[in-house]
Every structure is written in structure tokens, then in C-alpha cells.
Amino acid sequence: MKKLHILVIRSYIGPLLLTFFIVLFLLVMQFLWKYIDELVGKGLEWYVVAKLIIYASTVLVPMALPLSILLASLMTFGNLGENSELTAMKAAGISLQRIMKPLIVLSVIISIVAFFFANNIMPVANLKMQSLLYDIRNKQPTFNIKANTFYNGLKGYSIRVLKKDQKRNMLYKIMIYDYSENKGNKAVIVADSAKMTFSPDKMYLLLTLYHGKKYEDVDEEGKKKYRTYPFQKEFFDSETITFDMSGFSFKRTDESLWKQNYQMLNLSQLQFAIDSLKKDYVEKKRDFVKLLYQSSYLIRYPEIKDSTFFVTDLKPKKYLDFDSIMASVPKVKLKQSYGAALNFARSASSLIETNKDDFLYRYKWIIKHEIEWHKKFTLSIACFILFFIGAPLGAIIRKGGFGMPVVISILFFVFYYVLTITGERLAKELVVSPGVGMWMPSAVLLPLGIFLTYKATNDAIVLSLPTKLFKKKSNGKKKKK
Numbered sequence: 001m002k003k004l005h006i007l008v009i010r011s012y013i014g015p016l017l018l019t020f021f022i023v024l025f026l027l028v029m030q031f032l033w034k035y036i037d038e039l040v041g042k043g044l045e046w047y048v049v050a051k052l053i054i055y056a057s058t059v060l061v062p063m064a065l066p067l068s069i070l071l072a073s074l075m076t077f078g079n080l081g082e083n084s085e086l087t088a089m090k091a092a093g094i095s096l097q098r099i100m101k102p103l104i105v106l107s108v109i110i111s112i113v114a115f116f117f118a119n120n121i122m123p124v125a126n127l128k129m130q131s132l133l134y135d136i137r138n139k140q141p142t143f144n145i146k147a148n149t150f151y152n153g154l155k156g157y158s159i160r161v162l163k164k165d166q167k168r169n170m171l172y173k174i175m176i177y178d179y180s181e182n183k184g185n186k187a188v189i190v191a192d193s194a195k196m197t198f199s200p201d202k203m204y205l206l207l208t209l210y211h212g213k214k215y216e217d218v219d220e221e222g223k224k225k226y227r228t229y230p231f232q233k234e235f236f237d238s239e240t241i242t243f244d245m246s247g248f249s250f251k252r253t254d255e256s257l258w259k260q261n262y263q264m265l266n267l268s269q270l271q272f273a274i275d276s277l278k279k280d281y282v283e284k285k286r287d288f289v290k291l292l293y294q295s296s297y298l299i300r301y302p303e304i305k306d307s308t309f310f311v312t313d314l315k316p317k318k319y320l321d322f323d324s325i326m327a328s329v330p331k332v333k334l335k336q337s338y339g340a341a342l343n344f345a346r347s348a349s350s351l352i353e354t355n356k357d358d359f360l361y362r363y364k365w366i367i368k369h370e371i372e373w374h375k376k377f378t379l380s381i382a383c384f385i386l387f388f389i390g391a392p393l394g395a396i397i398r399k400g401g402f403g404m405p406v407v408i409s410i411l412f413f414v415f416y417y418v419l420t421i422t423g424e425r426l427a428k429e430l431v432v433s434p435g436v437g438m439w440m441p442s443a444v445l446l447p448l449g450i451f452l453t454y455k456a457t458n459d460a461i462v463l464s465l466p467t468k469l470f471k472k473k474s475n476g477k478k479k480k481k
Contacts, residue, residue: 003091004094004099005101005102006008008070008076008080008099008100008102008103009103009106011071011076011080012073012076012106015075016068016069016072016364018072019067019068019071019072019075020064020065020068021071023063023064023067023068023071024057024060024061024064025065027060027063028053028056028057028060031056031060032053032056035133038133038136038137039052039136040185044136048132049129050425052129052132052133052136055125055128055129056129058120058121058122058125058129059122059126059129060183061117061122062114062118062122062379063255063417065110065114065149065379065383066382066383066386066413066416067378067386067409067410067413069107069110069383069386069387070387070389070390070409070412070413071388071389071390071405071406071409072390072396073103073386073389073391073394074389074390074391074394074405074408074409075394075405076103076391076394077390077392077393077394077395077397078395078397078398078399078404078405079394080099080394080395081394081396081397081398081399082398082399086099086395086398095391095457096395096453096456097457100391103387103391104387107383107384107387108384110379110383111218111381111383111384112380113381114379114380114383115289115376115380116385118375118376118379119266119267119376120266122262123263123264123265123266124264126263126264126426127258127259127261127264129263130258130261130263131257131258134258145159145161145164145171146164147161147162147163147164148160148161154205154243154428155180155244156179156180156181156208157176157178157180157243158176158177158179159174159176159177160174161173162174162292162298163192166340168195169195169196169197170193170194170195170196171193171194171195172192172193173192173193174190174193174194174209174212175188175189175190176188176189176190176191176241186216186217186234187214187215187216187217188214188215188216189212189213189214189215189241190212190213190214190215191210191211191212191213192210192211192212193209193210194207194208194209194210195207195208195210199300202466203244204242204243204244204368205242205243206240206241206242206304207240207241207242207243207444208238208239208240209236209238209239209240209241210237210238211236211237211290212235212236213233213234213235214233214234214236214238214239215231215232215233216231216233216234217231217232217262218231218233218423228371230340260273262368262369262372262374264370265369266376267373267376270369270372270373270376271373274366274369274373276369277362277365277369278366279364281359281362281366284358284359284362285359288355288359290390291351292348292351292352299407299415309457328446332396343433356380359466360387363430364428367427367430367434368426368428369428370434370435371424371427371428371437371438374434374435374438375438376422376441378438378439378441378442379464381442382416382442382445385442385445385446386412386413386416386445386449388449388450388452388453389412389445389448389449389452390409390412390418391453391456391478392449392452392453392454392455392456392457393408393456395454395456396456404479416441419440419441419444419445420438421438422440423436423437423438423439423440423441424437426436426437443481445448
């Protein structure tokens with residue numbers, strides 16, 4: 001049996017590693033394609049892009065691992081069935097459960113590792129990736145002035161050149177609009193040529209202009225806005241303008257700004273955050289009810305009691321006729337009473353509307369933490385359940401390779417992924433609880449895995465109908481020939 005177990009494990013490990021890295025590679029390529037516009041043209045160092053790819057790969061493992069387990073188990077048992085090895089094992093009296101036993105143990109180990117990965121490594125990778133992606137998004141594109149095009153990358157300036165010599169760092173027929181003082185376009189510089197040089201620390205651009213003119217509107221004190229200003233013209237043979245280039249350098253932001261986000265927390269931190277948020281939510285509700293009660297009419301005027309009932313010394317509580325009471329009140333006072341009641345009702349309604357959105361936001365924030373808490377477990381359970389779908393399905397269809405197994409695996413994984421997204425969306429929209437929403441895919445796929453395992457154990461052919469139809473069509477075509 002040990003040799004048999006080794007054979008099954010060897011047949012499984014190869015496809016598992018191969019499919020895992022292929023799927024992960026495809027997901028990373030999709031990630032880069034999604035953010036390609038924010039990466040290109042910013043002059044990022046290779047190690048910055050490499051870090052982003054590593055962090056993204058780590059974050060995408062929860063999507064790649066279940067699919068690779070499903071595909072690998074399907075391919076393994078499909079190959080064993082196609083090569084009649086599975087039939088020989090069953091003929092020797094070895095049941096499917098005993099054949100699957102080493103892979104079940106391996107799947108349990110992978111599920112445990114997946115849980116520790118989701119709990120300890122994923123939050124750190126999420127934190128690193130989000131902070132790095134934020135810094136990349138906020139980095140300005142590389143400094144690149146193109147001929148016959150206005151360049152607005154330098155804050156407060158717009159530059160246009162007619163010709164550019166990159167070898168000598170020379171610009172010809174240059175025009176600069178200066179609005180750095182935020183007072184509109186009051187200065188224009190025109191020069192025949194200019195030479196670009198950078199400071200040693202690359203933090204400043206020194207633009208030396210030759211044979212030019214400067215046109216400027218002089219802003220005199222005491223003059224009102226939108227009035228005509230005196231015009232000043234200046235000629236120069238050589239003049240140097242310094243531009244601050246600090247905005248073009250890549251700066252890292254403090255990662256602690258994102259540490260409190262629910263995606264950056266492990267299981268214990270999530271539980272602590274959920275308890276704290278719930279406690280704060282209950283206190284806020286209590287304070288709101290107290291504030292609403294304190295703003296009521298009876299609290300402001302405690303001497304006024306409810307006039308719909310009274311208690312005498314001789315008789316128990318009796319209720320008065322409201323219509324008769326209102327008829328006895330003068331119309332002027334009745335109108336004043338209606339006005340006061342409406343004012344208090346409007347005030348209470350305004351207070352409720354003001355706090356409603358805040359309470360809804362707080363509650364949804366708690367729900368997001370609870371969803372992330374459940375995600376720590378759903379990844380490992382999904383790996384285990386998808387193995388019990390792929391292995392018996394491979395034993396049933398008995399097709400190996402990358403043909404039919406890939407198609408079936410993608411269909412099942414898309415079904416699982418749609419269920420996951422739907423459950424998460426329903427939980428975030430407060431339609432179902434976070435537990436129901438996040439465990440819905442597992443609740444749907446687990447009976448399917450049990451059913452397929454039962455069918456594979458009893459050598460049932462689940463896909464017999466499509467196979468027969470395909471054979472009939474093929475035979476029909478051959479007869480026609």
C-alpha cells in the first residue's frame with residue numbers, strides 16, 4: 001500500500017504545482033493589465049515593480065490555490081482512469097476511498113497551511129501591496145518635454161518647445177507660461193534656446209535660457225481685482241530658472257496609515273476590532289436615544305402631563321375623550337399647540353435623519369470585519385471541498401491531460417467564485433448575515449462533492465448521456481462517408 005500511496009502522491013504533486021504556478025501567473029498578468037496605466041511612464045525602478053508583483057502574487061494565492069487543487073485532482077484521477085490504473089486497483093480489491101486516502105491527508109495539510117497563510121501572511125501582504133500601490137498612483141510621470149506639445153507636469157508652469165536635442169539636453173524656441181503664484185497667467189517667457197541640467201541630488205531642474213524676453217503684468221497694491229495692470233517687458237541674454245523636482249521622486253508612505261483596515265488584520269485582531277466596534281456602536285445608539293429623549297416635549301416641559309388620562313383619589317385611571325378636550329381649547333391656543341408639536345416632530349425627524357447614515361455606516365463597517373473573519377476559514381475549507389469534487393469527477397470521466405479537465409475545472413471554479421461573490425455582496429448589503437453569505441459556497445458544493453464521491457465509489461457514469469450522444473453523432477458521420 002505504501003508504494004501505491006507514493007504513486008498516487010507523485011501523480012498528484014506534479015499537476016498541483018504546475019497548475020498552481022500557471023494559474024497564479026495568469027492572475028498576476030491580469031493584475032498588471034488592470035494597473036498598467038498607473039505603472040507605465042513613471043520611471044519606476046525594477047525592484048519597485050518586482051515588489052509589487054511579489055505582494056500581488058501573495059494576495060492572489062487564495063484564488064489560485066482552490067482552482068489548482070480542483071484541476072490537479074481532476075487530472076490525477078483522470079489520468080489514472082484513462083490509463084486503466086484505477087480499474088486495476090479496484091480489481092485488486094482496493095476501494096476508491098483507500099486510493100484517495102493519501103491525497104485526503106495531503107489536502108487536510110494544505111487546508112491547514114492555507115488557514116495559517118490567510119491568517120498570518122495575507123494581512124501583511126495586503127498591507128505592503130496597498131501602501132506600495134498608493135505610492136505608485138501618487139507618483140508623477142517622468143519628466144519628459146516633447147516637441148510641439150505643451151508640457152504641464154511642472155506645477156505652476158506650462159512649457160512648449162519647437163525642437164529638442166536629447167544628446168545635448170538643449171531645447172529650441174521655448175515658451176514658458178508662469179502661473180506659479182496662483183494669480184493667473186501673468187508672466188510669459190520666450191527664449192531662442194535653453195539648456196537643461198539637474199542638481200546633484202536630482203531634486204531640482206536648472207533651465208538656463210538664452211537670448212529671450214519676459215512679458216509680465218505687474219500687480220500693484222491697492223488695485224481691485226479684474227482691473228488692468230501695468231505691462232513690463234524684460235530682455236535677457238542668459239537667465240536660469242529653478243524647478244522643484246521633488247514631486248517626481250518615488251516616496252514611500254507610512255504603512256501605519258492602513259494598519260487598521262480590516263484586510264490588514266489577522267484573526268485575533270479582527271475579533272478585537274469587531275468587539276470594540278460593536279461596543280462603540282451600542283454606546284452610540286444609547287447616546288442617541290438619550291439625546292432624542294432629552295429633546296422631547298415632555299422633558300423640556302416636565303410640568304405638562306399627558307392629558308389623555310388622569311387619576312383621582314376615588315376612582316382608578318380613566319381616559320378622557322380627546323375630541324372633547326380639543327373642542328374646549330381656544331382656536332388660537334390650539335394653533336400654537338399644533339405649531340409647537342410640528343416643530344418638535346420636525347426636530348426629532350431631522351435628528352434621526354442626521355444620525356441614520358452614521359449608524360448604517362458603522363454597522364456596515366462591522367459587517368465587513370465579520371466577512372473578513374469568515375474568509376480566514378472559507379479558503380481552507382474550499383480547498384478541501386474542491387478536492388472532493390475534482391478527485392471523484394476525474395475517476396468518473398477518466399480523461400487526463402489539459403483538455404476536458406481544464407474545461408470542467410474552470411466551470412466548477414467559476415460557479416464557486418460566483419457563489420462567493422454573491423454571498424459576500426448579499427452580506428455587505430445586509431440581506432443575509434456574514435456567516436450565511438460567506439459559507440454559502442461551501443454549503444452548496446459540499447453535497448455535490450459527497451454525491452460525486454458516492455457515484456465514483458459505485459462506478460456510476462454521471463456524464464453518460466453527453467458521451468452517448470457524441471458517439472451517435474460520430475457514428476452517423478462515418479456512415480455517411
